[in-house]
Amino acid sequence: MAEDYILETRDLTKEFKGFAAVQGVDLKVRRGSIHALIGPNGAGKTTCFNLITKFLQPTRGTILYNGADITSAKSADIARLGMVRSFQISATFLHLTLLENVRVALQRQLGTALHFWRSESSLDVLNDRAMELLEDVGLGGYATQTAAELSYGRKRALEIATTLALDPELLLLDEPTSGMGREDIGRTADLIRRVSKDRTVLMVEHNLSVVSDLSDIITVLSRGEILAEGPYSEVSKNPEVVEAYMGTGLEANHG
Numbered sequence: 001m002a003e004d005y006i007l008e009t010r011d012l013t014k015e016f017k018g019f020a021a022v023q024g025v026d027l028k029v030r031r032g033s034i035h036a037l038i039g040p041n042g043a044g045k046t047t048c049f050n051l052i053t054k055f056l057q058p059t060r061g062t063i064l065y066n067g068a069d070i071t072s073a074k075s076a077d078i079a080r081l082g083m084v085r086s087f088q089i090s091a092t093f094l095h096l097t098l099l100e101n102v103r104v105a106l107q108r109q110l111g112t113a114l115h116f117w118r119s120e121s122s123l124d125v126l127n128d129r130a131m132e133l134l135e136d137v138g139l140g141g142y143a144t145q146t147a148a149e150l151s152y153g154r155k156r157a158l159e160i161a162t163t164l165a166l167d168p169e170l171l172l173l174d175e176p177t178s179g180m181g182r183e184d185i186g187r188t189a190d191l192i193r194r195v196s197k198d199r200t201v202l203m204v205e206h207n208l209s210v211v212s213d214l215s216d217i218i219t220v221l222s223r224g225e226i227l228a229e230g231p232y233s234e235v236s237k238n239p240e241v242v243e244a245y246m247g248t249g250l251e252a253n254h255g
């Protein structure tokens with residue numbers, strides 16, 4: 001049976017003044033999987049994400065989403081197609097409550113459905129859905145607090161709730177545990193596992209313990225190119241990968 005890929009890149013390449021930050025990348029993300037993109041600093045992970053989400057235009061190559069060529073699509077079109085990148089914390093409204101923050105995200109998604117706003121009961125529906133999303137990310141008990149009052153880890157969870165409000169089919173997570181302490185890392189990993197149940201997750205993540213726990217498939221980038229791909233058990237034993245990570249404790253980081 002043919003594999004079902006939600007996202008595919010072919011020969012994806014981005015050059016900055018002749019320097020190839022991403023070169024000839026053929027990435028295949030299987031529907032329903034948690035797929036991690038890892039690699040040493042400067043490997044091209046962020047550039048890849050920026051290309052996929054159309055923040056950057058590739059120098060050459062093709063990007064297919066659900067089989068459709070989105071290489072020339074606009075960044076704003078991508079979310080409508082079901083591919084959503086986790087918001088940066090700066091997109092959170094600190095003076096609003098958590099419930100209001102999620103409601104804003106839901107309203108954004110429903111923005112064009114004007115008829116929806118005509119009835120009072122539709123606002124209740126919105127509140128109920130916002131509450132559900134907060135509960136999904138473990139923030140049900142904080143709904144009436146302002147975002148400013150949250151710990152760093154919980155702000156990141158709120159960011160995931162506002163992202164889920166857009167009901168993504170493919171969720172792109174940008175270093176979801178960066179800057180977190182051990183407890184928040186564990187909570188975030190559980191959250192990612194939970195929200196991945198009925199969607200695909202592609203994440204750039206530096207914490208290899210999180211990567212090994214969560215990922216079905218790992219793509220290792222090095223100097224803009226794919227160095228290895230497979231489950232963590234294979235990839236972490238690959239001598240080229242170990243060498244690329246030399247001194248960064250690829251094995252030591254695990255567990």
Ligand SMILES: Nc1ncnc2c1ncn2[C@@H]1O[C@H](COP(=O)(O)OP(=O)(O)OP(=O)(O)O)[C@@H](O)[C@H]1O
Nearest residue numbers: 016019020021039040041042043044045046047048
């Ligand atoms: N706008 C740009 N102009 C010039 N060079 C760039 C630009 N963006 C990225 N680069 C270069 O491309 C390479 C890949 O960068 P990128 O940020 O994609 O790597 P990364 O794997 O995300 O690294 P990190 O783990 O440190 O975030 C780096 O050498 C970087 O200096």
